[in-house]
Amino acid sequence: xxxxxxxxxxxxxxxxxxxxxxxxxxxxxxxxxxxxxxxxxxxxxxxxxxxxxxxxxxxxxxxxxxxxxxxxxxxxxxxxxxxxxxxxxxxxxxxxxxxxxxxxxxxxxxxxxxxxxxxxxxxxxxxxxxxxxxxxxxxxxxxxxxxxxxxxxxxxxxxxxxxxxxxxxxxxxxxxxxxxxxxxxxxxxxxxxxxxxxxxxxxxxxxxxxxxxxxxxxxxxxxxxxxxxxxxxxxxxxxxxxxxxxxxxxxxxxxxxxxxxxxxxxxxxxxxxxxxxxxxxxxxxxxxxxxxxxxxxxxxxxxxxxxxxxxxxxxxxxxxxxxxxxxxxxxxxxxxxxxxxxxxxxxxxxxxxxxxxxxxxxxxxxxxxxxxxxxxxxxxxxxxxxxxxxxxxxxxxxxxxxxxxxxxxxxxxxxxxxxxxxxxxxxxxxxxxxxxxxxxxx
Amino acid sequence: xxxxxxxxxxxxxxxxxxxxxxxxxxxxxxxxxxxxxxxxxxxxxxxxxxxxxxxxxxxxxxxxxxxxxxxxxxxxxxxxxxxxxxxxxxxxxxxxxxxxxxxxxxxxxxxxxxxxxxxxxxxxxxxxxxxxxxxxxxxxxxxxxxxxxxxxxxxxxxxxxxxxxxxxxxxxxxxxxxxxxxxxxxxxxxxxxxxxxxxxxxxxxxxxxxxxxxxxxxxxxxxxxxxxxxxxxxxxxxxxxxxxxxxxxxxxxxxxxxxxxxxxxxxxxxxxxxx
Numbered sequence: 001x002x003x004x005x006x007x008x009x010x011x012x013x014x015x016x017x018x019x020x021x022x023x024x025x026x027x028x029x030x031x032x033x034x035x036x037x038x039x040x041x042x043x044x045x046x047x048x049x050x051x052x053x054x055x056x057x058x059x060x061x062x063x064x065x066x067x068x069x070x071x072x073x074x075x076x077x078x079x080x081x082x083x084x085x086x087x088x089x090x091x092x093x094x095x096x097x098x099x100x101x102x103x104x105x106x107x108x109x110x111x112x113x114x115x116x117x118x119x120x121x122x123x124x125x126x127x128x129x130x131x132x133x134x135x136x137x138x139x140x141x142x143x144x145x146x147x148x149x150x151x152x153x154x155x156x157x158x159x160x161x162x163x164x165x166x167x168x169x170x171x172x173x174x175x176x177x178x179x180x181x182x183x184x185x186x187x188x189x190x191x192x193x194x195x196x197x198x199x200x201x202x203x204x205x206x207x208x209x210x211x212x213x214x215x216x217x218x219x220x221x222x223x224x225x226x227x228x229x230x231x232x233x234x235x236x237x238x239x240x241x242x243x244x245x246x247x248x249x250x251x252x253x254x255x256x257x258x259x260x261x262x263x264x265x266x267x268x269x270x271x272x273x274x275x276x277x278x279x280x281x282x283x284x285x286x287x288x289x290x291x292x293x294x295x296x297x298x299x300x301x302x303x304x305x306x307x308x309x310x311x312x313x314x315x316x317x318x319x320x321x322x323x324x325x326x327x328x329x330x331x332x333x334x335x336x337x338x339x340x341x342x343x344x345x346x347x348x349x350x351x352x353x354x355x356x357x358x359x360x361x362x363x364x365x366x367x368x369x370x371x372x373x374x375x376x377x378x379x380x381x382x383x384x385x386x387x388x389x390x391x392x393x394x395x396x397x398x399x400x401x402x403x404x405x406x407x408x409x410x411x412x413x414x415x416x417x418x419x420x421x422x423x424x425x426x427x428x429x430x431x432x433x434x435x436x437x438x439x440x441x442x
Numbered sequence: 443x444x445x446x447x448x449x450x451x452x453x454x455x456x457x458x459x460x461x462x463x464x465x466x467x468x469x470x471x472x473x474x475x476x477x478x479x480x481x482x483x484x485x486x487x488x489x490x491x492x493x494x495x496x497x498x499x500x501x502x503x504x505x506x507x508x509x510x511x512x513x514x515x516x517x518x519x520x521x522x523x524x525x526x527x528x529x530x531x532x533x534x535x536x537x538x539x540x541x542x543x544x545x546x547x548x549x550x551x552x553x554x555x556x557x558x559x560x561x562x563x564x565x566x567x568x569x570x571x572x573x574x575x576x577x578x579x580x581x582x583x584x585x586x587x588x589x590x591x592x593x594x595x596x597x598x599x600x601x602x603x604x605x606x607x608x609x610x611x612x613x614x615x616x617x618x619x620x621x622x623x624x625x626x627x628x629x630x631x632x633x634x635x636x637x638x639x640x641x642x643x644x645x646x647x648x649x650x651x652x653x654x655x656x657x658x659x660x661x662x663x664x665x666x667x668x669x670x671x672x673x674x675x676x677x678x679x680x681x682x683x684x685x686x687x688x689x690x691x692x693x694x695x696x697x698x699x700x701x702x703x704x705x706x707x708x709x710x711x712x713x714x715x716x717x
Contacts (some may be wrong), residue, residue, distance in 0.1 A: 005602055021682075036581075036582050037579065037581060037582060038550055038577055038579075038582055038604075039577060040506065040507050040576055040577055040580065040600065041579055041599070041600045041601060041602045041605060041609070041624070042600075042602035042603075042604055042624055042627055043604075044579060044605070044609060045602075045604040045605065045606060045609070046604070048606075056469070083531060160611075174446075184510070184513055185503065185504065185513070185517065186503075190504060191504075192507070194504050194506050197506045198506060198509075198628075198629045199506075199626055201507070201628055201629060202627055202628040202629070203627075204604065204627060205627075245628070279565065298555075299554075300551045300555060301550050301551045301554060301577075302504060303504070303506075307550070311551065311555060313555065314525055314526040314552055314555060314556075315502075315526065315551040315552035315553070315554060315555030316502065316520065316552070317503040317504055317551075319701040368517065
């Protein structure tokens with residue numbers, strides 16, 4: 001890795017972009033100074049095989065047809081682009097459009113990636129897939145794809161998460177997956193990834209590791225992005241069709257960053273479109289209890305990639321905290337680190353409280369219960385909307401001239417217990433109250 | 443393997459064992475488990491009872507190549523407040539009392555955090571021989587190649603049953619001191635038998651030009667040591683020693699090391715060329 005020249009490389013990339021170069025379809029393994037393969041040698045052959053299979057598949061009309069067919073006839077794509085008129089009043093009066101990934105089969109964007117990777121697993125002749133999961137969303141999506149394609153599925157999940165997300169464990173088991181509670185380390189998502197990697201090393205002959213986010217060793221970041229690019233492609237075409245122009249801003253939440261990179265990709269080469277990624281600010285970035293990896297982390301290597309990382313002075317990974325399990329990860333995909341460094345995307349933290357306020361607002365104004373993850377993007381869009389409205393006013397225009405697209409990455413059914421507890425909607429003695437209390441500790 | 447063999451402490455230790463007609467014994471201990479002082483004492487006991495090289499592991503929050511016994515030990519060390527700088531105290535504590543070559547086994551991020559050059563300088567000053575890097579492959583090692591040359595440190599990369607011929611060559615070429623042959627596809631931990639894959643990995647490494655290949659993962663008793671000593675230049679024992687210090691302290695490390703070393707003789711398999 002060319003450490004010494006990376007600064008120049010980043011400057012060159014930023015300059016190239018400003019001069020009309022493209023940031024789209026970055027192939028990896030490096031995104032500027034980030035990405036790569038910080039992995040045990042034992043797994044390099046499997047990564048090579050995956051990279052080769054993926055590269056062949058994406059140029060294969062048959063594979064593309066399979067993906068298109070599954071997206072349309074199984075996931076329910078294209079997902080809608082819905083204008084949120086009443087919610088917009090809380091965002092400075094700019095026009096907010098929601099990219100409705102919550103309407104996909106299994107209730108989030110995750111299905112895009114798992115279907116693609118499960119197809120690749122079949123192409124490689126693998127009979128078993130393994131996955132990590134935090135609250136269970138990626139685990140459920142993986143179990144779904146495995147059931148659809150007749151693959152054995154094993155999901156690693158922190159022991160504590162298994163307990164507080166018992167319904168999602170049941171959901172995975174109904175779909176035929178085996179859920180293994182992870183008791184090592186901090187027993188959270190990062191440790192679930194560690195155990196999945198240990199499984200993969202031992203079973204790589206017949207097993208594909210179906211990583212759930214656009215992070216990890218090459219080719220995962222570029223490959224997972226590829227399967228989610230459909231979000232941005234659809235959104236761009238839909239806004240052009242509905243409004244005849246590009247949006248002023250695009251907003252998404254960032255954990256590992258897969259839904260975000262998917263929608264961002266559609267707009268990376270449109271300089272007029274401002275792009276925002278919203279990280280989990282937890283209790284607040286000055287409290288130490290957050291998951292604002294890019295905002296406060298430092299570059300390091302974890303789970304196979306060089307990227308921003310929440311770590312202490314010794315390079316030990318720090319535990320993240322967020323009310324949203326899907327954002328509760330101390331790392332972030334390497335392409336996001338790069339897009340932050342070159343200034344193409346702005347990354348900002350949103351606290352639990354801000355996210356929950358946006359959650360409540362969307363429920364009340366639009367009749368849509370969003371995932372708490374996606375609520376971070378909604379809260380961010382409210383801030384962006386205010387700024388754009390001020391901008392419009394100062395240049396003699398109106399807020400109504402501004403358009404913001406928010407990636408509504410998932411639905412909030414899974415979060416109802418947490419939200420009910422947050423808003424104090426439950427009887428103190430109810431079973432749901434107990435579940436909510438546990439959920440809130442996320 | 444590349445030049446500077448004359449300055450390689452690991453190579454010298456392995457060559458000395460070879461001249462005695464045996465394979466080298468490499469013992470692993472995690473730094474700070476159960477304490478920094480105990481690690482130093484156990485390291486000295488390793489050296490005094492037959493280990494030629496000592497591998498000191500840096501406890502890390504995300505040890506993806508380690509099985510449960512080592513994970514439990516390193517997690518405990520971290521919980522007790524181990525800091526990365528203490529690894530240099532451990533290395534110095536052992537090298538100042540013994541002739542053993544002492545390497546540090548570390549996941550890469552702690553080195554990145556301290557700075558590759560500073561880490562290397564401090565390891566060198568502590569008398570360390572080099573680094574074993576389970577999640578750093580030569581492809582990503584430009585900084586480490588430079589620093590290890592600057593401070594004359596050994597760089598021990600891993601090769602595995604899954605390594606292609608091309609990767610084997612690249613890794614052997616990048617390594618100095620010895621090449622670490624992973625015996626099986628899996629993580630650390632005692633196993634009842636050593637996989638037959640180990641012998642093939644060692645043969646492939648030799649064919650790629652490696653003069654010193656040491657086998658690790660799953661080796662826990664003298665019989666397994668004997669089996670590996672017949673075809674490799676060194677045998678690496680980790681989990682069994684960690685279990686020993688956990689259950690019986692420094693004395694248990696000493697007696698296990700003594701027992702393991704009985705398997706090192708290469709007997710009649712030593713060819714003229716190897717001698």
